[in-house]
Ligand SMILES: Nc1ncnc2c1ncn2[C@@H]1O[C@H](COP(=O)(O)OP(=O)(O)OP(=O)(O)O)[C@@H](O)[C@H]1O
Ligand SMILES: O=P(O)(O)OC[C@H]1O[C@H](OP(=O)(O)OP(=O)(O)O)[C@H](O)[C@@H]1O
C-alpha cells in the first residue's frame with residue numbers, strides 16, 4: 208500500500224485535498240481525522256503538519272508527501288522534489304520599514320525574525336552576512352513594530368500582509384515556492400505505484416491548465432490553423448462531409464484559449480468550441 212503524507216492544516220491543506228479528490232482518491236471526511244485508507248486505490252493518507260512532512264518522508268516510513276518547496280528546504284530533510292503542483296505559489300523575501308534596509312549587505316549586525324530559520328540562516332551564511340536570526344511561529348510582520356527585530360523574512364503572496372504592517376520588501380527574492388510532491392532522496396521514483404500516483408496528479412494538472420478546442424476550417428488554411436493549435440503531440444484532423452473543409456481537434460492552454468479563438472476566426476475557421484477536460488493521462 209502506498210503511504211502518502213498530506214498537509215492537515217494551513218494554506219496547503221485544502222488545495223492538496225482537492226487535488227487528490229480530483230485525482231480519484233478518497234479523502235478524509237472530517238478535518239480532525241489523522242489518517243484514512245483508500246482501499247480501492249490501495250493508498251493510505253496520513254494528515255500531518257506541513258512543516259513535518261519532509262521529515263517523515265525522509266525517514267522512509269512514508270513513500271510520498273505533499274508539502275511546500277520552502278518548507279522542504281527549511282527542514283533540511285533528506286528528501287527531494289519530484290513534482291511541482293502549481294498551487295500555494297509564493298515568494299520568500301526580506302522586508303523592513305521603508306528605508307531601514309535596501310540590500311542584503313544592510314542586514315549586517317541586524318536581527319531578522321522569521322518562521323523559516325533554516326532558509327534564512329543558510330542564505331545569510333552563503334552571502335557572508337553576519338546577522339542574527341530570531342525564530343517566531345507566525346505573524347512575523349508584527350515583530351518589527353514590537354521591537355523583536357529590524358527585519359523580517361517571510362512568505363509573500365499578494366503583499367497585503369506586508370502593506371498592512373507598513374513594511375516593504377527589499378533585495379532579490381530568497382526563493383520562490385509552490386506545493387510539491389516529495390520523496391526520500393535517492394529512493395526509486397520509477398516504482399510503479401509511485402509512477403501511477405504521479406500520473407494521476409499530472410492528469411489533474413493538465414486538466415486544470417488545458418481545454419480541448421474543436422473547429423472547422425478550409426483545407427487551404429489548415430497549416431496556419433495548426434500553427435495556432437499545435438496540440439501536445441499533434442492535432443487530430445478529420446475530413447468533413449463538405450469537400451475542402453476539415454475538422455481540427457487539439458488541446459490548448461486555457462489562458463490562451465480566447466486569443467487563439469480570435470486568431471482562428473480571423474483566418475476563416477468557424478464552429479470554434481472549447482470544452483473542459485476533467486481528467487487525462489498523457
Ligand atoms: N498567503 C499564502 N499564499 C500562498 N502560499 C502560502 C501563503 N501562506 C503560506 N503559504 C505556503 O504554505 C506553506 C506553509 O504552510 P503552513 O500550513 O505551515 O503555513 P500557513 O499556510 O501559513 O498556515 P498557518 O500559519 O496557519 O500554520 C508554505 O509552502 C508557504 O509558502
Ligand atoms: O502576501 P500575502 O498575500 O499577504 O500572504 C502572505 C502571508 O500569508 C501567510 O500568513 P498566514 O496568514 O498563514 O499567517 P502566519 O504569518 O501566522 O503564518 C504568510 O506567513 C504571510 O504572512
Ligand SMILES: [Mg+2]
Pocket residue numbers: 345
Ligand atoms: Mg502561516
